[in-house]
Amino acid sequence: MPEHVVVIGAVALGPKAACRFKRLKQDAKVTLIDKDDIFSYGGCGIPYYVSGDVSEANQLRTTAFHMVRDEPFFHDIKGVDVLSLTEATKIDRANKKVYIKDLRTGKEDVLDYDQLVIGTGATPRKLSLPGEDLPGVYYVGNMHDAEKIKASITKGEIGKAVVVGAGFIGLEMAEAFADMWGIDTTVVEIAPQILPRMVSPVLARIAQNHMEEQGVTFHLGQTVTKIEGEGKVQKVVTPEQTIEADIVIISAGVIPNDKLARDCGLDCSERGGILVDESMRTSDPLIFSGGDCAIIKNLVDDSPFFLPMGSMANRQGRVIGSNLAGASETFPGAAGSFCVKLFEKAAAGVGMSLAGAKQAGFDAISVMLIMADRAHFYPTKDMMTLEMVVDRKTRRVLGMQGVSANGDALVGRVDSVAAIMKYKPTVADVSNLEVAYSPPYAAAMDVLNAMANMADNALNGLNHGHGPDTFEEYWKERESGKYYFLDVREHADAEPFLNKYPEYWHNIPQGEIPKRFKELPTDKPLVLICNTGGRSFEAQIMLDGLGFKDVRNTQGGMAVLKAYGCDI
CATH class of the missing domain: 3.50.50.60 (FAD/NAD(P)-binding domain)
Incomplete structure (x- = not known):
């Protein structure tokens, strides 16, 4: 036999x-x-x-x-x-x-x-909601569901869609409804951010802002309590509101x-x-x-x-x-690399987010960098935002996530780190990671290497900065005079903000700091800002050397603040 x-x-x-x-x-x-x-x-x-x-x-x-x-x-x-x-x-x-x-x-x-x-x-997780079994409620668990959804759309039966859950499948389905078919699409998520546990709140908000620009509405931190309808789904109910729906997709994990x-x-x-x-x-x-x-x-x-x-x-x-067949092959495990297309941008990552690393018991920090994904002089460049999570004591890279318009470029960087995660790489390993170089595809100092160098500076206490979320909190307190906001770009770049906020926005170009530093206060934190965080980092180093005790660099600069949606 x-x-x-x-x-x-x-x-x-x-x-x-x-x-x-x-x-x-x-x-x-x-x-x-x-x-x-x-x-x-x-x-x-x-x-x-x-x-x-x-x-x-x-x-x-x-x-x-x-x-x-x-x-x-x-x-x-x-x-x-x-x-x-x-x-x-x-x-x-x-x-x-x-x-x-x-x-x-x-x-x-x-x-x-x-x-x-x-x-x-695996089986899609059911929420045991009243009305969960109404016609028009789907879990996207198999091809039969997919064919029914597609048939309803092509027949013109769907004008409003509600997606419950802002994980990968939920966001991909939201894009599917809103992008190709122009369906009024709303996403309800119990967590306070999209892509919970996968990316930081900052990267999540950047991705969310982009999806909102494409017409998707988000209700975060809300729980669906029931689904209503007569003969078919008509409404999704949360404690805060009732949302009309012709179709509901429940994407609550598996x-x-x-x-x-x-x-x-x-x-x-x-x-x-x-x-x-x-x-x-x-x-x-x-x-x-x-x-x-x-x-x-x-x-x-x-x-x-x-x-x-x-x-x-x-x-x-x-x-x-x-x-x-008798072999002795192994599958050692995984670091959890992922990527997801969100209209004209992509989110991708590998390993742990900062919150995940802390929950796992690591003494972790993260740094954020925004930089061109290829040579800055090449015409098809675009900005890539990366966040790297590292362990203070061992300097191990615990994870890296990012958002970028050029999704293939982002995935390429994530894949490079994913390939070495099983070796428990340190910041130095990624700083010196060899990547292919040509101006149409990368910078001479690739964004990946620059990200690791930034993490190295942070671990050494050389770069003490904050992200757009912290800057936003500082900015909300501007009338108190607690912080001194210093734009270190050239005057032409800073001028619109100087005119708009003459009492709060100040400007000394980075190259003029050595001869003008006495204009700066010494009794309050200096919050530095430039276009992408590079010049403000250089200015921070200068000011540290000049004896200033509390200088704070805005990582990612105006580019990240804009993507984050900070109202300045």
């Missing part, structure tokens, strides 16, 4: 593991089970199908060679048998059997296995589907998810797991990590497929 490998779950991880194993063991039998009739698709592409960027639903199921990944494809091309619309109901580990049920006929059967893979994915594993006695996390080692084996050496139902290791602090992403599932699937 040939070896029989059974794979439960056929969206991302399952097909990758099955096909990799079959390539290595041509004489083995592989059975792939999934309870849906649409499987092996790119779920992360659903927002782009809804938006119209992807015109046909089947494009999310096709290979690069335009072949649809259906049952005949897997059987004829990959040598894998697929049982769709089939649910795995029980695993008998002692006798190595999987009990299954045909969801079309109700017929039950049993499959013997030699090795087993559990790739059951829960790993670990019931099969728990029921058969495999080790699982108390918070949900199947525990695996670096070979992607469960507590049973004959059973592997990965993807959205598994818990891996966080490479930043070695803690358990739930990271439901298609990229993770595919890489883990290959490792599992190889190990099923």
